[in-house]
Amino acid sequence: MNTRYSRQILFAPIGRSGQEKLLQSRVAIVGMGALGTVLANHMVRAGIGFVRLIDRDFVEPSNLQRQMLYDESDAAQHLPKAIAAHAKLSQINSEVGIEPVVTDLTAYNAEQLLCDVDLVLDATDNFQVRYLVNDVCVKHGIPWVYGGAVSATGTFTAIRPGQTPCLRCLFPEAPNPGEMATCDTAGVIGPIIHIVASYQATEALKMLVGADDARNPNLEHFDIWNNQHQQIKVANARRPDCPACGQQQFSFLQPPSDEGQAVSLCGRDTVQISPTANLSLDLEALAERLSPLGTVERNRFLLRFHTEPHTLVVFPDGRVLVQGTDDISLARSLHARYIGA
Template identity: 40%
Template sequence: MGKLFIMKHEHVFKDETNRYSRQVQFKPIRENGLEKIKAGRVLVVGCGGIGSISSEILARAGVGYLRLVDRDYLILSDLQCQMLFDENDVREGLPKAIAAKRKLRKFNSTVKTEAHVQDVNRNTIEELTADIDLVMDGTDNFRTHYLINEICVKNKIPWIYGDCSGATGETMTVIPGITPCFQCVFKTDNKAEKSRRSENEGIIAPAVSVIASIQCAEALKILSGNRDNINKVMYSIHLWENEFQVIDVAESRQRRDCPVCDYHQFNYLNGKYGTTYASLIGNNAIQLIPFESSEINLMEAAIELSTHGDPLYNEFVLRLKIDEYEIALFRDGRAIIRGTSDVAIAQDLYANYIEN
């Protein structure tokens, strides 16, 4: 009996220059640009729809280091537009950041990846953006867009805003000190999101793909040393209504009165803005009142929260112990968090257990 050998074609990886030959043929990049891309360190915030596409494109393009952060784990409904993942990832119930890291390694094992399963908030963002050259935004709420904007302006890190909903999407590139920032363009903090988006809009994958692809082109320009080519407008698309808008944002810098760019007021980083108004009650409890109140069904909330403990509830209030804290949730969304006098801890508990 002869032995059976399975050819593995390992030799094709010996000459690594082959991997990027087509990208190097592209004149604005060439060898020099590729070397810069390989030296690039990028943070991908959110590994859902947008982040799943942008991390794949950047890994294939040879970005040397990708830090991936996402607080969520995979469920079946994610597969429709989160291109990096498959049914096995859902079966394993993997956190998105971990599944993304595993998948990216299969596309390009030379790229160094680091996965963080955590929430992006004012307590975590400083460390997540440390030693990073560029931040790719793949988040879906304005609070996080503002937060990313503040840390990037503060530490002069370029970032690329992206947001999708339904068949629509927007993207804009922010080079702190050079282009308008997110706050320059979206001046009205907490009201902005509400006016632009209704909760149950759903999403279609093509909108995500278009926005993520534009963001990646911007990333390659910045990383390869072609900053002159960056997009200085905001793109706004509506794929169902066939609208492709180019919005001039330059005038938003003319008055030079941006709280973030000009006055360095970092209200999200400093905890002044969250999704809730916080106030201290007594010496060891914090009351949080949501900016946008809505009637909460406490029985349904109790069922959902029963995975985290044994919630007690009546028709007025639900109480749940989490470690040394107790969350008391009222029907109007207001909560009292006992066991802390730290607003950030209270807001994080609220964000993790009540908002999600």
């Protein structure tokens, strides 16, 4: 073992044996936005042996204020976040296996992407995906760390299936779309991101080295603008009637109907349309077909088609973001008109 991790090894609760465990560990991070970039930075620098980066989106200028791995060139090139993060992280620690996956986590691929790791880190921005992560992790006994941040507030808790309450014990029902503040509606300041993600990363390190005596049993909430910190005791909050951990009913792993494949992304004036199975689109051929109809920009990861006042962002797996509307019917119409079935 080289001197790269010497200061971490000097930290007695990790030590040399703990570092060996980290080097053998596998972690998946769901979402490579603000929380995800901080989490990935910590995991890669700490020497986690394998880190999978899962994200459906691409870098935009508005991300740069808080998504710490990205720069202006990433935004100018419209690079997928997983790809841009992989490029940065590979130069930070070339000894770590880093796998970028440009996709939306769905019932079709969640078990494939999450079942071969030792720990999952939540860096998503919506409860539907978190419930999906929860179903996979409870079903397969994989520990995971929930985290969320918006405005100047943040929350996290560590979930160990069979030992702690799961997410659906704590939050039986997802908030209705539009009821909860998002970064796109209420804004966010960078420091809360680092606070929440750093706590998440610390819980991850504890679990990976087996430091059960140091685990945090609480749901923690911060409001750093108003100098407030709440510790909510949830150790006894497991519910026998919980659909997931109590009754082993994993409804979020059931593939939705075709109609469910279009979803309005809260606060972003964007509708995402996903195929019911992964495709393999020829973006070059699509660019040639669309060029006479509007402005086309393309890199090897995605295609952007501008037809005022809308933009369609097309990924090779068939997923499309229709920007400039939150109307699902209109988005489906534009998709059918320009992309086809």
